[in-house]
Amino acid sequence: MRLFTALWPPAEVVSALVAATGEPPSGWRAVDPASWHLTLAFHGEADPGVLARRLDRAAAGLAAPKLRIAGAGSFSGVRWAGVQADAPERLSHLVTAAGGDPAEFVAHLTVLRRQRRPGRGADHVPSAPWASHEGPWWRPQEVLLMVSEPAKGGSRYRPVHRVPLAGE
Structure with a gap:
């Protein structure tokens, strides 16, 4: 099973970002907003039972930071919305508890992906209409161990x- 650990934003946060995104540019596809999440750690092929027990020991009861969507950026073939924490150290603790490396962590939600065959005239790195968006603050209630199918x-x-x- 391909597994990752994540935080899921609430519906009002997703709705606010959807309103700021607009239509995907040529050669890009929008990621389904229902799947927007903040990946804390990617585990790849792993045993979910082992990871669940490890996550229970490391993350149960940790203080959740307040988060909001703010800013934008890109990786190769991806445009994302940034995630800002009111207490960055709390988010770093969650990344560590999930098995990630805070030094390499970039807090974001993937909004657009380049199409496999973008075609002529596709934007190489399109603008991000949501770059100036500052969404509502939210506090995650739980860390999720997810399977990717x-x-x-x-x-x-x-x-x-x-x-x-x-x-708090």
């Missing part, structure tokens, strides 16, 4: 384990 049009995600976080 290949599907036509992109991967499908489903939770296999949940770990509750502490509020």
Whole structure:
């Protein structure tokens, strides 16, 4: 199973970002907003039971940061919306608990992906209409261990384990 650990934004955060994104540019496809998430760590092929137990020990009861969507950026073939934390150290603790490296972590939600065959006239790195968007603050209630299943049009995600976080 291909696994990753993530935080899922609430519906009002997703709706606000959807309103700021607009139509995808030529040669790019929009990622389904229902699958927008903040990946804390990618685990690849792994045993979900082992990872769930490890996540329980490391993340249960950690203080959840307040987060909001703010800014934009890109990786090769990806345009993303940035995620800002009110207490960056809390987000770093969650990344570490999930098995990620805070030094390499870039807090983001993937919004656009380059099409496999972008065609002539495709934007190489399109603008991000949401770059100036500052979404509502939210506090994640849980860390999710997710399985990524290949599907036509992109991967499908489903939770296999949940770990509750502490509020303030």
